[in-house]
Amino acid sequence: MARTISFSDATLEAMQEEMRRDPTVFLMGEDIAKQGGIFGQFKGLPQEFGFDRVRDTPISEAALVGAGVGAALTGCRPVVDMHFADFITCAMDELVNQAAKLRYMFGEQCIVPMTLRAPDGITKSAGSQHSQALEGWFVHTPGLEVVVPADAEDAKGLLKAAIRSDNPTLYFEHKALFPQKGSVPEDADFVVPIGKAKTMRDGRDVAIVTYGITVGRAMEAASVLEADGIDAAVINLRTVWPLDFDAIVDAVARTHRVLVAHEAVQVGGVGAEIAAFIGEHCFDDLDAPVVRLGAAHVPVPFAPVLQEAMYPKAPMIVDAARRLVRREL
Amino acid sequence: MNLSPDRQREMLRQMLTIRRFEERASADYLGGKIYGVVHCYIGEEAVAVGVCSALDAQDRIISTHRGHGHTLAKGTPMRGMVAELFARSTGVCKGKGGSMHIADFSVGMLGANGVVAGGFGLVAGAALSAVQRKTDQVAVCFFGDGATNRGPFHENLNLCAIWNLPAVFVLENNRYASTTSTAETMKIKDVAIRAEGYGMPSAIVDGFDAFAVYDAVGAAVERARAGGGPTFVECKTYRARGHFIGDPERYRQKAEVEDVMNASDPIVRMQGLLGDALSPEEFEQLWSEAREEFADAVAFARSSPPPEREEAFFGAYAGDREPGNPVHAAEARERDRFMPFAPDVGSGSQGSGH
Numbered sequence: 001m002a003r004t005i006s007f008s009d010a011t012l013e014a015m016q017e018e019m020r021r022d023p024t025v026f027l028m029g030e031d032i033a034k035q036g037g038i039f040g041q042f043k044g045l046p047q048e049f050g051f052d053r054v055r056d057t058p059i060s061e062a063a064l065v066g067a068g069v070g071a072a073l074t075g076c077r078p079v080v081d082m083h084f085a086d087f088i089t090c091a092m093d094e095l096v097n098q099a100a101k102l103r104y105m106f107g108e109q110c111i112v113p114m115t116l117r118a119p120d121g122i123t124k125s126a127g128s129q130h131s132q133a134l135e136g137w138f139v140h141t142p143g144l145e146v147v148v149p150a151d152a153e154d155a156k157g158l159l160k161a162a163i164r165s166d167n168p169t170l171y172f173e174h175k176a177l178f179p180q181k182g183s184v185p186e187d188a189d190f191v192v193p194i195g196k197a198k199t200m201r202d203g204r205d206v207a208i209v210t211y212g213i214t215v216g217r218a219m220e221a222a223s224v225l226e227a228d229g230i231d232a233a234v235i236n237l238r239t240v241w242p243l244d245f246d247a248i249v250d251a252v253a254r255t256h257r258v259l260v261a262h263e264a265v266q267v268g269g270v271g272a273e274i275a276a277f278i279g280e281h282c283f284d285d286l287d288a289p290v291v292r293l294g295a296a297h298v299p300v301p302f303a304p305v306l307q308e309a310m311y312p313k314a315p316m317i318v319d320a321a322r323r324l325v326r327r328e329l
Numbered sequence: 330m331n332l333s334p335d336r337q338r339e340m341l342r343q344m345l346t347i348r349r350f351e352e353r354a355s356a357d358y359l360g361g362k363i364y365g366v367v368h369c370y371i372g373e374e375a376v377a378v379g380v381c382s383a384l385d386a387q388d389r390i391i392s393t394h395r396g397h398g399h400t401l402a403k404g405t406p407m408r409g410m411v412a413e414l415f416a417r418s419t420g421v422c423k424g425k426g427g428s429m430h431i432a433d434f435s436v437g438m439l440g441a442n443g444v445v446a447g448g449f450g451l452v453a454g455a456a457l458s459a460v461q462r463k464t465d466q467v468a469v470c471f472f473g474d475g476a477t478n479r480g481p482f483h484e485n486l487n488l489c490a491i492w493n494l495p496a497v498f499v500l501e502n503n504r505y506a507s508t509t510s511t512a513e514t515m516k517i518k519d520v521a522i523r524a525e526g527y528g529m530p531s532a533i534v535d536g537f538d539a540f541a542v543y544d545a546v547g548a549a550v551e552r553a554r555a556g557g558g559p560t561f562v563e564c565k566t567y568r569a570r571g572h573f574i575g576d577p578e579r580y581r582q583k584a585e586v587e588d589v590m591n592a593s594d595p596i597v598r599m600q601g602l603l604g605d606a607l608s609p610e611e612f613e614q615l616w617s618e619a620r621e622e623f624a625d626a627v628a629f630a631r632s633s634p635p636p637e638r639e640e641a642f643f644g645a646y647a648g649d650r651e652p653g654n655p656v657h658a659a660e661a662r663e664r665d666r667f668m669p670f671a672p673d674v675g676s677g678s679q680g681s682g683h
Contacts, residue, residue: 073455078454097443102440104644145656195656
């Protein structure tokens with residue numbers, strides 16, 4: 001059985017279930033306990049679990065992530081809320097030099113089961129410092145897992161998987177997705193496995209490989225393309241590291257044309273890695289070069305007309321897919 | 330001070346062990362047998378031993394790049410440490426950490442940290458973890474004066490203070506941050522006054538006197554265990570060697586080092602404190618035990634193999650050795666992409682980079 005709930009409530013259910021399941025899970029961040037989070041995503045948690053397990057913190061990102069790592073090293077499963085993904089930059093040493101490396105450089109004496117929740121992405125003219133999608137940096141950092149939910153089902157299942165993972169896991173949740181509703185299974189043990197992609201829609205002409213909020217945009221594009229007589233598959237990666245390479249190979253074999261799309265900056269992004277992988281491993285299966293769509297190489301601007309001009313949404317995906325299939329590139 | 334004669338003697342033994350370890354590690358580094366970078370703790374032994382003597386086995390410490398003394402004092406066997414410095418598979422971190430990243434979770438030593446101020450957050454987290462799990466463990470952070478000029482120091486002292494966490498912050502004020510005198514990097518003489526800004530009690534102690542350190546840290550640990558929150562202990566000490574082995578030390582005069590060590594060498598100081606309780610023969614006996622322990626550890630390290638080459642590709646993720654695990658699958662794909670072009674490291678070369 002499944003119900004329709006919001007992305008925000010799906011994350012809330014995940015937190016409730018994991019905190020009931022495991023007493024070592026706790027949550028800390030700015031404005032979460034008394035305020036309930038900027039999207040209401042933490043509402044009711046301190047009432048059920050107490051203010052010791054749901055902690056309001058000072059604006060001290062370095063301390064929060066550092067303390068998350070320390071708690072994870074010593075028997076807890078902390079969930080640290082970054083407020084906005086952009087503020088991860090204030091805790092880069094803690095994440096990149098500490099969380100990601102301790103297990104390896106200490107010869108596997110420890111695990112670092114920390115989850116970092118990072119609301120990200122472009123919405124409502126939030127401006128250059130509150131709109132970024134930074135997942136590519138962390139895919140580039142060995143030792144971290146990176147998941148990016150696309151809908152309510154992913155939101156719940158991936159958050160539960162992140163909390164249960166023995167590795168430090170970044171959970172990038174797009175701010176514009178929080179109010180969106182979607183179908184979520186009832187099962188209290190429902191988990192979306194890390195490292196496994198989901199085929200949202202099968203197709204034979206082109207595969208749109210994507211993740212996060214761009215999955216919905218790709219589905220919208222696929223409907224438009226269908227009316228054009230173009231049969232597009234949509235692959236929701238769900239996890240960007242460890243990548244589901246098998247799903248990518250499979251998508252290439254079925255469609256022979258691939259379009260990779262994400263909201264993060266195109267240069268040096270996850271799409272570049274996927275395109276390179278396909279070029280190296282699936283060259284003979286390709287009928288056309290892989291096309292990448294990502295944000296332009298500029299900060300996210302404020303004015304709506306500027307903001308909307310610099311990252312891919314459905315019309316841009318439709319246009320690129322059409323030209324890819326019709327060999328007009 | 331509440332220490333039996335046996336425990337006092339044990340503290341001296343540990344200080345001699347650290348001194349011997351550091352003298353020999355320095356020599357072996359210069360002789361090309363130890364790779365990477367080595368930061369020598371000579372002159373500061375009383376701090377590590379005074380602090381760790383005040384801790385229980387289940388208490389946690391976080392160390393710094395200058396961490397050999399802390400590690401030995403917390404109880405890590407010397408064999409595993411020397412083997413780690415010699416980059417052997419039997420090292421305490423299997424040859425993946427080296428001097429700057431020695432860790433031994435089995436004794437509560439949660440790692441030396443190569444990033445100055447990298448330990449503050451980890452200690453706050455270990456202390457928070459003790460609260461969450463309702464244990465009475467205390468977490469101790471070792472750090473230098475240089476680290477107190479970085480942001481994480483301030484953020485984490487504040488966090489530990491407001492949450493009343495069972496942490497002890499042990500400043501080893503050795504007068505130099507890398508090669509720059511502390512007098513040039515802060516306008517205050519006693520760093521301990523910074524703790525006041527966070528509402529945290531502090532103490533200033535003679536860091537050459539292991540018993541004084543023990544007393545101050547013992548009181549702080551007792552306070553933390555009783556739910557009284559964190560304490561800041563500033564140990565006034567001195568770094569008798571350069572920042573790293575091989576440091577040309579252009580920033581200070583040799584006479585300064587000689588003057589401080591002639592007046593304050595912590596081992597001589599402890600001999601004085603023990604007085605007649607320790608005969609010269611007993612002292613010699615402890616020295617020779619320290620020498621033998623190091624010689625045994627070197628023999629162990631030398632007879633140990635280096636890590637297998639393929640070990641380079643495992644250990645970053647829990648699950649990366651388990652076929653069927655998605656991390657294993659993705660990492661295996663990456664290795665497949667890398668391996669056809671992998672550098673041939675050969676069998677004899679250790680690539681020390683010296």
